[in-house]
Amino acid sequence: MMPHISGLELLEAIRATAHLKHVPVLVLTASVDRETKPEALQLGATDFLTKPVDRAELIPRVRNALQMKACHDQIREYSKQLEQTVKRRTEEIVASRLQVVHCLARAADFHDDVTGQHVARVGRYAGLIGEELGLSPNEAHLLELAAQLHDVGKIGIPDSILRKQGKLTPEEFAVVQQHCAIGKSVLDRQDDRRWTPNGELSDTQSPQTEEPSTPLLHLAARIALSHHERWDGDGYPSGVAGEDIPLEGRITAVADVFDALSCKRYYKDAFPLSHCFDLLEQGRGTQFDPVVLDAFLRRKEEIVGIQVALADSLPRTP
Numbered sequence: 001m002m003p004h005i006s007g008l009e010l011l012e013a014i015r016a017t018a019h020l021k022h023v024p025v026l027v028l029t030a031s032v033d034r035e036t037k038p039e040a041l042q043l044g045a046t047d048f049l050t051k052p053v054d055r056a057e058l059i060p061r062v063r064n065a066l067q068m069k070a071c072h073d074q075i076r077e078y079s080k081q082l083e084q085t086v087k088r089r090t091e092e093i094v095a096s097r098l099q100v101v102h103c104l105a106r107a108a109d110f111h112d113d114v115t116g117q118h119v120a121r122v123g124r125y126a127g128l129i130g131e132e133l134g135l136s137p138n139e140a141h142l143l144e145l146a147a148q149l150h151d152v153g154k155i156g157i158p159d160s161i162l163r164k165q166g167k168l169t170p171e172e173f174a175v176v177q178q179h180c181a182i183g184k185s186v187l188d189r190q191d192d193r194r195w196t197p198n199g200e201l202s203d204t205q206s207p208q209t210e211e212p213s214t215p216l217l218h219l220a221a222r223i224a225l226s227h228h229e230r231w232d233g234d235g236y237p238s239g240v241a242g243e244d245i246p247l248e249g250r251i252t253a254v255a256d257v258f259d260a261l262s263c264k265r266y267y268k269d270a271f272p273l274s275h276c277f278d279l280l281e282q283g284r285g286t287q288f289d290p291v292v293l294d295a296f297l298r299r300k301e302e303i304v305g306i307q308v309a310l311a312d313s314l315p316r317t318p
Contacts, residue, residue, distance in 0.1 A: 001029070133295050151179065
């Protein structure tokens with residue numbers, strides 16, 4: 001019964017103010033209207049007393065309200081700390097996942113790659129192509145990570161074949177081709193096949209797991225299996241063609257071939273960049289998806305920048 005604004009209107013305003021909404025409010029009133037008390041409690045009053053106020057009653061009511069507020073603050077602070085802990089642990093898990101991806105990619109890299117930075121460059125190229133084709137930043141980043149695992153299956157191929165400096169025999173090349181299926185079996189939790197020391201998949205099954213692959217590993221498995229397929233259907237291991245090849249496989253195919261052409265390998269010297277781009281053009285519509293190739297070429301300046309930034313160190317001794 002105050003002038004200009006009633007106590008109930010003031011209470012409503014307090015509860016509508018973010019930094020005041022949890023402040024204890026005791027309503028003291030001389031009103032004898034039976035509807036006032038339930039309305040005040042409905043609006044968020046902590047307690048309700050009628051005048052004249054008895055000191056012996058008011059003090060414990062205030063104490064109880066403050067104790068409730070202290071409990072609320074404690075719970076809110078605990079929730080805040082718990083949220084920060086969850087956030088920190090989540091960041092640690094994400095960082096660990098990235099470290100595992102990089103370690104696994106580097107394991108395959110050291111097994112096969114004389115260039116040192118091959119997997120990192122292929123990942124960056126694939127991410128750029130994905131961006132150019134309209135993938136979201138998160139999708140492009142996931143593609144960049146997954147593409148780094150494209151050759152992980154080579155850990156199942158004998159060194160004598162991978163590091164051979166001369167031309168491979170048809171039988172040796174057939175063994176190398178197995179790295180696509182091996183890579184999928186390494187990365188896909190649902191693939192229960194194993195491989196032999198000769199790089200051939202066997203019928204022996206690994207223990208079954210009900211855990212599904214993560215989006216990253218699922219994408220990486222698709223890339224590992226499909227990055228050597230060709231637009232015209234002349235690739236391996238499945239010989240699929242055109243848009244039947246997963247987009248991520250078509251993207252990684254361009255990135256992988258460009259890096260192989262532009263860098264020194266056991267069996268060849270690096271080609272000049274202009275010649276590398278010419279060779280890619282020659283594969284338009286046969287080896288490569290024209291749309292993907294165009295997206296790659298539109299980012300040519302950034303591609304060259306990545307190659308410079310991730311230039312190889314001295315070649316490792318075979």
